Amino acid sequence: MPSEINLAIIKRVLHLGKENNLEFLLSRIGNGITITDQYSKILYVNSGFTRITGYQYEEAIGNNPGMLHSGRHREPFYQQMWESILTNNFWEGEIWNRKKSGEICPELLSISKIDDPENKTYYFLAIFSDISFLEKDLPEKINLAFYDPLTKLPNRNLLYERFKTFINHIHENSSAVKLSALCYADLNKFKEVNDVYGHLTGDGLLEHVANTINSHVRSGDTFARVGGDEFVFLLPNVGNEKEVNFFFERIEKELKKTIEINGHQVSASMSVGVVFIPPTSQLSDYKKLMDLSDESMYYAKKNKIGISFHRDL
Numbered sequence: 436m437p438s439e440i441n442l443a444i445i446k447r448v449l450h451l452g453k454e455n456n457l458e459f460l461l462s463r464i465g466n467g468i469t470i471t472d473q474y475s476k477i478l479y480v481n482s483g484f485t486r487i488t489g490y491q492y493e494e495a496i497g498n499n500p501g502m503l504h505s506g507r508h509r510e511p512f513y514q515q516m517w518e519s520i521l522t523n524n525f526w527e528g529e530i531w532n533r534k535k536s537g538e539i540c541p542e543l544l545s546i547s548k549i550d551d552p553e554n555k556t557y558y559f560l561a562i563f564s565d566i567s568f569l570e571k572d573l574p575e576k577i578n579l580a581f582y583d584p585l586t587k588l589p590n591r592n593l594l595y596e597r598f599k600t601f602i603n604h605i606h607e608n609s610s611a612v613k614l615s616a617l618c619y620a621d622l623n624k625f626k627e628v629n630d631v632y633g634h635l636t637g638d639g640l641l642e643h644v645a646n647t648i649n650s651h652v653r654s655g656d657t658f659a660r661v662g663g664d665e666f667v668f669l670l671p672n673v674g675n676e677k678e679v680n681f682f683f684e685r686i687e688k689e690l691k692k693t694i695e696i697n698g699h700q701v702s703a704s705m706s707v708g709v710v711f712i713p714p715t716s717q718l719s720d721y722k723k724l725m726d727l728s729d730e731s732m733y734y735a736k737k738n739k740i741g742i743s744f745h746r747d748l
Contacts, residue, residue, distance in 0.1 A: 467542075469561040475499050478558075487542070487565045489535030500561070503532040505539045515654045516546075520559070522613070523672055524548040525604050528654050529566070540567045583660040585638055586645035594659040594667055595721065601671055602718050613672040616679055619708045619728035621736060622664040632699045639696035644703050647689050651682070666705075667725070676709075676744055683707055683742055708732030710745040 467484035471477050480495045488495075488503060495502075508531065519526040527545040534540060544563040551557055581593035589597065601615070622644065629637040641664065648666070652658045657669040673679055683705070690703040708731025710724055727745045735743035 465564070467561075467563045467565075469495075469500060469559075469563075471500065471559045471561070473557050473559075475501075475559065487534070487540075487563070488532070494535075503534075505531040505533040507531040507539065512654050519653075519655045519672065520546055520548050523604070524550075525607075526655055527600060527604075530563075532563075540565055542566060586642055586660050588645050588649075588666075589657055589659040591659065591661050594657060594661065594669065597657040597659075597669055598721055599718055601669060602716060604671075605712075605714055605716070613674045615671045615712045616668070616673050617710050617712055617724050617728050618668040618670065618679070618683075619725070619732040620666045620668065620705045621732055623704045623706055623736065625664040625703075628701055632697070632701065636697045636699050636701065640701055640703060643694060643696065644690060648686055651686050651689070667728070679709055679744075680742065687741065705741075706732055706736035707742040708735055708745065709742060 465483055467487045468479075468481040469477060469484055470479040477495050477498050477500065480490075480492055484495065485491055490502075516526050516528070525545070525547050527543075530542055530544045531539055532542055542563045543566050544561060547560045549558045549560055581590060581596070582588065583590045598617075605615070622640075625637065625640070628640055641660075644666075645658075645660065648658055652668070653670075655671055657667075659667045659669075661667050670679070670682070673682070687704060690705065693700050693702045695701075708728045710728045710731060712724060713720075716724070731743040731745040735741060
């Protein structure tokens, strides 16, 4: 939703208060909606907020959304989230929050920073939904639709959905200055691990790789498994080649450490192909960008250079 429309909605809701047709419509939306001022003081919540969190309108107004913190996320998670909001005017991801009852539940949350130049201020618009039902049926439903059942990483379907959200965001926030990257990664000599030690050890190594890399990706990144030993990273606002190199150097250092799986000493390394995403990209460019990053990965693997950047865009 363009920021101008968001601002118009926010002003109308705040000006007219609860007794207006727009608020009536927002109250019928299943998602929770929160509007805060620039100091993160809650100015408005809809009935979806009350239904999901258990807090009534009067209990929420004037408070800080930190009242919902579950304690599951460490400080770096929130630091990265706010860095994305303040730099790109947007963040989206999964988060665990605490209801009034004390129950902790997973939510899909998006936060937009909406500037109000006329009044020299800004607002934060948060929209969230309870995805507890997905967590309960994770083995049967989430893994089949959007997640890889072995590593629990996003699969091709969810990667595409995240790319779609990313494209919509960069079109609505053209002022974002940092580059974003799509990176295709393939494990080196993974077939040898399977052939020599068996598929159970190979699967264990894939799980180890997934867990290791997940500890390094930022909250707004997407790290997906798209094939047997193939992975894709969608890295919004990553900056430049130096930052991408540093990101993968840290990962490679951890992967090369020998670990024991099923009594066997194994380690891993990756070949990575990187393509920076032009700010004018469309959703229709997804396949082309995937192909280019894949080609760059094979160049890196063939020449044993670790990482290769595609520079023809």
